[in-house]
Amino acid sequence: MSRPRGPEMVNGFTGASLAAQPPHIRELLIRRGKVLGPGYQLFYTNPVEVVRGDGVHLYDSTGNEYLDAYNNVVSLGHCHPAVVEAVTRQLSKLTTNTRYLQADLLDFSERLLATFPAELDRVTYTCTGSEANDLALRIARAHTGNTGIIVTRNAYHGVTAEVAAFSPSLGPSSPLGPHVRTISAPDPLRHGTSVVADLRTEIRAAIDDLQRHGFGVCALVVDSIFSSDGMQPVPTDLLGVLAAEVRAAGGVYLADEVQAGFGRTGTGWWGFGRHEVVPDLVTLGKPMGNGIPVAAAVLRNEVGREFGRKVRYFNTFGGSNVPIAAAAAVLGTIEAEGLIDNAHEIGAQLKRGFARIASDHPHLADVRGAGLFLGIEVTAPESTEPDRVLAQSLVDDLREHFVLVSASGPHGNVIKIRPPLVFDAADAALLLERFADSAARVLPT
Amino acid sequence: MSRPRGPEMVNGFTGASLAAQPPHIRELLIRRGKVLGPGYQLFYTNPVEVVRGDGVHLYDSTGNEYLDAYNNVVSLGHCHPAVVEAVTRQLSKLTTNTRYLQADLLDFSERLLATFPAELDRVTYTCTGSEANDLALRIARAHTGNTGIIVTRNAYHGVTAEVAAFSPSLGPSSPLGPHVRTISAPDPLRHGTSVVADLRTEIRAAIDDLQRHGFGVCALVVDSIFSSDGMQPVPTDLLGVLAAEVRAAGGVYLADEVQAGFGRTGTGWWGFGRHEVVPDLVTLGKPMGNGIPVAAAVLRNEVGREFGRKVRYFNTFGGSNVPIAAAAAVLGTIEAEGLIDNAHEIGAQLKRGFARIASDHPHLADVRGAGLFLGIEVTAPESTEPDRVLAQSLVDDLREHFVLVSASGPHGNVIKIRPPLVFDAADAALLLERFADSAARVLPT
Structure with missing residues (x-):
């Protein structure tokens, strides 16, 4: 292929096996190289x-x-009939946006918020987890008046310019923002029993450094399963300690539930529930529509107040009818099928x-x-x-x-x-x- | 409603008429206030x-x-049967992503690129126009090595943190980035016949100022109908002149076709065609899927090369099956129905x-x-x-x-x-x- 190789990715196709592929696979690979823009990667040595x-x-x-x-x-599961049916019905009935009054949007929002602790009482819709994290950070910045962000060493939170700047797993050529600090993810296999104490020390140093540079502390952003850090389900007393440190410094705790949410971790709806801590903001995405693009930020009302006073936020497709219909079908099916x-x-x-x-x-x-x-x-x-x-x-x-x-x-x-x-x-x-x-x-x- | 009022919006509901609304409208308004996050607005004095x-x-x-x-x-049109049928069929068959090989993605990409001048030969998919503009800017920055952005005085390009920073129409409380300069939009009603000469002078001053501040010139971003600047279809010899100035300074011309594209302006597929200038990057969105979230950045291959060398870009839903099926139905219907x-x-x-x-x-x-x-x-x-x-x-x-x-x-x-x-x-x-x-x-x- 004539396209330049992108940066290395875990389980990414490198092109090395191109000549060994069957003809119809090789043809698809060549066609991809001729039309797709920069940054695309495939899984596996043999795609x-x-x-x-x-x-x-x-x-x-x-x-x-x-x-x-x-x-x-x-x-x-692929092609679940409840989603096919709900989306088909909605597409045949109405596809418009949140600048018109619609009961369906409110019905779903009330059901979604009922799965959260009572403090998390407002929702704003986007189309992707990246957009949700991007928006959550804008809201957090308006609320705290600070800009500093703390994430784990190999975190991934998305692909907008804002969010890529605090997604170190994108690799060394995708630079972190000057306002971003990283701490270790928990790794009991290597840390032994001192994980919580070690990370408290690390986050205190990160907080000091952000303050020393004038950024202040805006947000700690973590996904509760530490997915790109290698999946670390324990210790479950860690996130509460880290959140407390960040809050004491004037920041908020944003739980990125794009991967861990909607029941995946098997204990309640949200991954942070396993950790017995209530975040200030939560972002949702991927499985929310079972294949239809839909995502959201859920937050405490007071956290959103300053942003709402200053800025309007309109996402044409966020909260529009078809994504909401898909999300309602997903929520209902998770409940109905246990x-x-x-x-x-x-x-x-x-x-x-x-x-x-x-x-x-x-x-x-x-x-x-x-x-x-x-x-x-x-x-x-x-x-x-x-x-x-x-x-x-x-x-x-x-x-x-x-x-x-x-x-x-x-x-x-x-x-x-x-x-x-x-x-x-x-x-x-x-x-x-x-x-x-x-x-x-x-x-x- | 107890929620704080957001910033003023053209044709936005202010809440002043709340008491005068019929009961079922008032109930919906109150429910919205209780569940939706910051920034939401409704259209019209009476929603x-x-x-x-x-x-x-x-x-x-x-x-x-x-x-x-x-x-x-x-x-x-609302609920076009071609889109309902295509989406239902696809949802029942497959919904996955671009990290697996799929002929449908390539078939559509080839058809889409055929509507563009030959130089614009690569496409990357996102879910929203905001994401497309955000990505296009990351690509332009990698390509030019510069960061300065020039937009029109009341431009709107989207809602990610990156894109809001060059969307002055979001109002004075949503600040522009330090690397952003604005120029007047054309306004023949007030400018008379000197529009092109006046704006050439303005863009030269903006370029000088960006260079003087060390940002350099990354991109001129305009939508070819100047929608939020009040819709200005003429003069059609302007964009070529502005693009030439920006390119001479090492920048690129990004045509935001999120509103003007897909035949809306009645002369070919893309609004920039009326202006007889070929952009370096083009962003697409809104009508692309007739209600299903789908958007894209189209670009010259060489413009994407540096970004592709450094960064991988994966958008879970961008280029996934259902959005592409919807977009293919839209493209086909625009052709079939003339x-x-x-x-x-x-x-x-x-x-x-x-x-x-x-x-x-x-x-x-x-x-x-x-x-x-x-x-x-x-x-x-x-x-x-x-x-x-x-x-x-x-x-x-x-x-x-x-x-x-x-x-x-x-x-x-x-x-x-x-x-x-x-x-x-x-x-x-x-x-x-x-x-x-x-x-x-x-x-x-």
Whole structure:
């Protein structure tokens, strides 16, 4: 391909295997190179073509069936009929925006806010998690009068100019803003029991440094599963401590629930609930519409007051009819099908199963996660030394055997498993069986 | 309502008429105040409730039919069956993202790029026009190595933190970035024949000032119909001159086609075509999916090269299946129904008709526009002194007689008429008749 290579991405297609691809894959790759703009990347050493989805499965054009253990947007499963039906009905009836009065918008907003602690009582809609984080930061800046932002070392929060500036996982060529400081993510495998005390020390230093540079403290932004930091579900007493430090310095705590939200972590609707702390702002996205773009910022009324006094915010599609209809169908289906409990149960089954497999493989140093958001750390044997190459081999071997997962973490060595919430016991058993087979093939003994 | 009032907006509901609203409207207003976050605003002195749309009509819950002469997102008309059918089919088949290979994405991208001059040969998808402008600026910054941005005095380009910083129409409480300079929009009613020379002088001063402050020149960003500057379709030799100045200073020309694109101005697909200049980057949005969130940045390959080398860009929903299916249906329908020619013809009918009405009313100083994007300037009689109050009275009188338009411009005195592209001769005749009636009722003689 004549396009320049982009920066390295965990589990990204590098183009090295281009010549080895089947002709129809090669043709698609060449066509992509001729029309798509900068920055696009594909997954896997051998990219996957998809033409159809159904429940927990994706299909390619030659009829192969893939077990999808990665895609969290379709948290109800691919092509869930409740969403198809709700969107079709709405599209046939009305598609307009929030500058007209509409009861549907209010009905949904009331239902959505009922899933939050009472303090979080207002919602503003956007189309993407990036837009939600961008807006939340504008609101936080107006509220605090400060600009400094604290995130974890390998955090990812989105792709607007504002949000990319506090998303260090985008890599060294995507610079952080001068007003951004990073702290370590928790990593009990390496920190031992001092995680909370260590991170309190780190955040105090970050706060001091932001104040010393005149930025002040605007916001601590974290996702409660620390996804791009390698998925760290514990300790659950950490976020409350960090939030208290930031609030004492005049800042707010923004919980990025774009990945962890809507029941994924198996304990209530929102990931921060596991941590027993109530944020000042919360951002939502990906699974909110099961494939229809819809996202939101939820906040305490008083946090939004100053922004509302100064600035109007109109997002043409944010809160428009079709996204809201899709989101209402998703909310209703999560409740009707008991998907939060399912995430808890099937997640526990998977965690037990992966732990059993790991006990046979000294390269699998840790199995962790919450609900259906799991990480398996691949290292040198009986060590905490990350092994990214081996992790990629596992991901690729699973892909060749029709199971889709990916990898994450600052060292790219943590297998990331995040199936649709409708995964059942048989799907989990199949995933475990295939994973055990891949581990046996790929991991040195 | 207990919520604080936001900043003033042209044709915004102020709350003053709350007590006079019917009970079910008042109830909706109160519910909005209790759940929606900061920044939301409604249109009109008496807000409009909508429950259903069909073609060029919107309906409220008491069965009133409104002629929609304002909503450009549904440029095929409300609830066009081609979009309903395409989206339903796609939702039932597959909703995933650009990290998997998919022929549909490439098929559509090739069709879309074929509507552009050959130099504009790459496309990156986002969900909103704001995201597209945000991304385009990141790309332009990487390409030029500069940060300075030039926009028109009352420009609007979107709501991310980055883009709000160069959207002066958001008002004085939403500050412009230190790297942003404004120039006048063309205004032949007031400039006379010296518009091009005057603006060349202004842009040269802006360029000098950006260089003097060390920002350099990154981009000139304009929408080719100058929508929030009051809709200025002429002179058509201006943008080429401004683009040449910016390019000579090392910057690029970004055409914001979020409002003017997809045939709205009645001469080819893109508004910049009327100006006979080829931009370096183009952003698309609103009508692209007829109600499904989808947007894009189109660019010259070499302009994206440096960004692609440094940064990856992944927008979960941008370029995902459902938005692309909707966009393909829109593109196909614009072609199949000859909507660009229709915009040209019906636009001309409207312009003639409004000019005839204006000739009876000394307060209607100018009728202008291109295709189905029209502005009627309301002033003191036989004068160029803007009369915002009278313009609002006209907009509100039309709304009370079931015709939806709005107002725009730095003084809020330009009636903004922007109906769906499927407006036919009878719709236009009805709009003209109602407008003449409102003018007779509202305008002093």
